[in-house]
Amino acid sequence: MTKPQSWDARAKEYSLYGFTDMPSVHDRGTVVVTHGEGPYIVDTNGRRYLDANSGLWNMVAGFDHKGLIEAAQAQYARFPGYHAFFGRMSDQTVMLSEKLVEVSPFASGKVFYTNSGSEANDTMVKMLWFLHAHEGNPQRRKILTRWNAYHGVTVVSASMTGKPYNEVFGLPLDGFIHLTCPHYWRHGEPGETEEKFVARLARELEETIEREGADTIAGFFAEPVMGAGGVIPPARGYFQAIQPILCRHGIPLISDEVICGFGRTGQTWGCETYDFIPDAIISSKNLTAGFFPMGAVILGPELAGRIGAAIEEIEEFPHGFTASGHPVGCAIALKAIDVVMNEGLADNVNRLAPRFEANLQRLAEKPNIGEYRGVGFMWALEAVRDKATKTPFDGKLSVSERIANSCTDLGLICRPLGQSVVLCPPFILTEPQMDEMFEKLEQALDKVFAELA
């Protein structure tokens, strides 16, 4: 076998790319990354890029955090792998569950581990199906989510995801129902106040429950701030409007905190930032600061009690992954939680969030920026052809891809999503690094908007 020569050619020859715009890769090549330094990544050509997306939202402590590397090395030396089946689990797993319940918004609870956020959402759905069937409601299987939601890529979590791209797989499955995305700027009707918008979404939920039958619905899943949907904070009062409706119909509210959890919104959980207490939390990504693939379902007291009782009766819950509660992942997560919450990372998010917003506000004055939105260290700028009418650019112009590609040329990684660009840098970002991020972004915006004018 003769291998092709360049890293790009080798990548293209043997690797299948996911979530990648192939025309861009054919034009521009593959960025092959060898290592990172703080919030920067370095490629095989020695080029440095400020990664304003924290990898995929998850590398919140940067790419070379010493404490996390040491925690991983120490645990590899102590006990490099184990499972959590048959009544055995590692000491690290025990300690992480304690810690997760302690830092959760719940007075008590129980934790179940997976390898990813998708699997954690799948696990939660299986738990709800199991629970309702056990309680005599086997028909309670439908899942409510929202358009634009991102809950993952497994068959169930892709069905929960409210994105048209899943049509290529013949998804969603039946019984996954998507409600209106709570993005007031985009989906509010002309003349409709934010309050009325929220009331309309609450009515839609109520009508959907009535139409489908509350006794056919297993649960409602929501990200506090939609992440991969384009950083969409909920309209004001959204969760306060929908939670009583769900509660009245006995429908658990599951907060998918895979992105929002552990400081991204400025508080430990997105549900804290938006002032609601869900029935369960889904965590991943930030849980290990991206240093280990791991997800967790954190059940609040009520679901923990009911599911726990149901398991006692059938004697064995037939679910779990080989690497659920992996000791190295758990040791890293324990360290990551400590680093984010006690070593100043969450504080840094709160300290720099106003400066972040002030910069976005300034950029949003440009005629082709329709809106900036976000919270903490997760923000988006949305491009528009016409600011007054909020008319988007022609999709064929790939405006956000062009902006992101221009940023990459300047040594800044940011992500195109729809017609928005997303900024969600690591929590260790300094003021000069933030200035660098905005200088490069502004250069890219000016270049692309000038080309499109």
Ligand SMILES: *Cc1c(COP(=O)(O)O)cnc(C)c1O
């Ligand atoms: C990334 C993400 C997931 C899926 O996590 P994976 O680890 O990629 O499976 C689920 N929910 C949300 C909100 C996410 O951002």
